[in-house]
Amino acid sequence: LRGPSATLGGFRPELSARRFARRVSIVSGAELAVLGDALSDAAAELERSEEAMRREQAIRADLGRYLPAELVEAIIRREASMELGGQRREITVLFADVVAFTPLSDRLPPEQVVSLLNELFTLLTGAVFRHEGTVDKFIGDCVMAIWGAPTAQPDHAARALAAARDMMRFLESANAAWRESVGVEIQLAIGVHTGEAVVGNVGSETRMEYTAIGDVVNVAARLETIARPQQILVTRATAEAAGRELPRVGEREVPGRAQKVELFEAPW
Numbered sequence: 001l002r003g004p005s006a007t008l009g010g011f012r013p014e015l016s017a018r019r020f021a022r023r024v025s026i027v028s029g030a031e032l033a034v035l036g037d038a039l040s041d042a043a044a045e046l047e048r049s050e051e052a053m054r055r056e057q058a059i060r061a062d063l064g065r066y067l068p069a070e071l072v073e074a075i076i077r078r079e080a081s082m083e084l085g086g087q088r089r090e091i092t093v094l095f096a097d098v099v100a101f102t103p104l105s106d107r108l109p110p111e112q113v114v115s116l117l118n119e120l121f122t123l124l125t126g127a128v129f130r131h132e133g134t135v136d137k138f139i140g141d142c143v144m145a146i147w148g149a150p151t152a153q154p155d156h157a158a159r160a161l162a163a164a165r166d167m168m169r170f171l172e173s174a175n176a177a178w179r180e181s182v183g184v185e186i187q188l189a190i191g192v193h194t195g196e197a198v199v200g201n202v203g204s205e206t207r208m209e210y211t212a213i214g215d216v217v218n219v220a221a222r223l224e225t226i227a228r229p230q231q232i233l234v235t236r237a238t239a240e241a242a243g244r245e246l247p248r249v250g251e252r253e254v255p256g257r258a259q260k261v262e263l264f265e266a267p268w
């Protein structure tokens with residue numbers, strides 16, 4: 001039995017090393033032959049399992065380009081509701097927009113504009129993910145991100161401010177490379193607001209997106225439009241929720257709002 005035993009003994013470390021393509025063939029000893037077949041079947045089953053896991057990881061990665069990571073996991077586990085509607089949550093919303101994008105796009109070929117935007121959005125997305133936020137959507141040359149949903153975050157306002165600061169700092173480094181490669185420099189205007197919104201699936205039964213709806217979104221979007229280049233405008237609601245003492249800008253009229261909004265500037 002030394003020969004068959006040695007063959008089976010050599011098969012064991014192959015399985016331990018997760019090398020599932022190898023098979024065992026035993027031609028002597030009925031019991032060892034049965035054992036060899038069983039181990040070969042086990043290796044084949046493990047190989048199929050590994051392939052299924054690779055496919056699942058690929059699906060997770062693809063869905064993660066469109067949906068928050070927590071929502072992706074819930075969908076794969078069949079725990080997430082795919083019905084239209086949502087829940088009322090207190091969240092913090094951030095809008096970051098490229099200042100004077102139209103003149104910039106007029107100077108460059110469209111292919112270069114798309115490449116530049118992709119690099120910028122990669123940078124901004126990295127800042128959002130670094131502070132466990134959710135990229136809600138890209139709107140032209142603008143990105144919308146939220147904190148506090150789908151997973152509740154008691155410090156959602158502080159996370160949003162930290163992400164806004166990182167966006168500006170990351171952009172400084174990127175601009176040095178863009179000035180040299182394409183002769184342009186990008187500036188951002190950022191608005192951040194905290195409040196209640198309905199967060200969930202919006203759209204139709206055949207095409208929906210996970211997003212936030214409410215006045216908090218509208219105000220954050222308006223702040224971005226009145227912010228100066230390289231400025232982070234923040235409402236009192238966000239400053240208080242984050243527990244931050246920020247320089248006061250004053251009260252400003254915000255389009256769509258009857259009353260003025262008290263604003264602060266977040267340093268970076």
